[in-house]
Amino acid sequence: MPEGDTVWNTARVLHRALAGARLTGSDFRVPQLATTDLTGWTVRESASRGKHLLLRLAAPADHPGAAHWTLHSHLRMDGAWRAYAPGERWSARPAHLIRVALRAADAVAVGYHLHELALLPTAQEETLVGHLGPDLLGDDWDPAEAVRRLATHPDATIGEALLDQRNLAGVGNLYKCEVLFLRGLSPWTPVGAVPDLAGTVTLAQKLLAANRGRWTQSTTGSLHRGSTSYVYGRRAQPCRRCGTAIRKEELGERVTYWCPRCQPAPT
Numbered sequence: 249m250p251e252g253d254t255v256w257n258t259a260r261v262l263h264r265a266l267a268g269a270r271l272t273g274s275d276f277r278v279p280q281l282a283t284t285d286l287t288g289w290t291v292r293e294s295a296s297r298g299k300h301l302l303l304r305l306a307a308p309a310d311h312p313g314a315a316h317w318t319l320h321s322h323l324r325m326d327g328a329w330r331a332y333a334p335g336e337r338w339s340a341r342p343a344h345l346i347r348v349a350l351r352a353a354d355a356v357a358v359g360y361h362l363h364e365l366a367l368l369p370t371a372q373e374e375t376l377v378g379h380l381g382p383d384l385l386g387d388d389w390d391p392a393e394a395v396r397r398l399a400t401h402p403d404a405t406i407g408e409a410l411l412d413q414r415n416l417a418g419v420g421n422l423y424k425c426e427v428l429f430l431r432g433l434s435p436w437t438p439v440g441a442v443p444d445l446a447g448t449v450t451l452a453q454k455l456l457a458a459n460r461g462r463w464t465q466s467t468t469g470s471l472h473r474g475s476t477s478y479v480y481g482r483r484a485q486p487c488r489r490c491g492t493a494i495r496k497e498e499l500g501e502r503v504t505y506w507c508p509r510c511q512p513a514p515t
């Protein structure tokens with residue numbers, strides 16, 4: 249599940265593969281960029297903002313318009329970037345899912361099933377990510393600002409509010425479910441009734457940060473398959489704390505997992 253930590257890791261993979269490199273070719277397989285050719289462009293850096301990926305580029309000197317550009321992408325549920333050595337088979341996903349390939353002398357970056365793929369002047373990045381709340385994995389992570397933003401909609405359920413990237417950027421469904429379990433909060437609790445919002449966002453940040461640098465997402469401390477979460481993906485299995493069957497229900501546009509005993513409904 250691509251959440252903030254996965255996107256952060258992906259940005260690092262792209263940075264290691266391409267930062268400083270001059271592109272020797274590009275192959276866009278999306279209609280809006282079908283005629284775009286980044287040959288001769290230089291990759292400055294790769295960064296993430298919440299769940300958005302920002303590949304920052306310098307155009308060649310003779311390019312009309314801005315000197316610095318950003319290739320934006322979003323992984324949503326199923327997107328991925330992979331870096332390959334030149335000549336290595338692109339084996340991560342089926343070829344029909346490829347949306348772009350960027351070639352340099354030492355590496356090829358291939359983007360699969362990317363969403364919101366767009367090339368825009370770096371000066372205009374804010375039009376894509378300016379609405380986001382504080383980034384849990386950003387250098388400028390600001391828990392007080394995240395709490396302030398959450399508190400502006402006290403009637404929203406905490407389950408939906410944690411997923412709203414305008415409040416804080418980086419939490420997806422897995423971390424939402426796990427944070428709420430660890431805090432003993434029902435996903436249906438109104439934000440205004442959450443006793444310690446600061447503790448909740450701080451825990452979310454700690455869980456994401458703990459999984460930075462690895463692809464297995466664990467909130468339990470275990471990296472063994474089947475024991476990496478408390479409630480997420482565990483419908484009908486016994487709660488690790490109390491043995492009650494974990495439940496799964498729709499909440500807003502997503503499903504949520506929770507333990508009805510450890511996370512009692514709001515009164």
Ligand SMILES: [Zn+2]
Nearest residue numbers: 487490507510
């Ligand atoms: Zn329980």
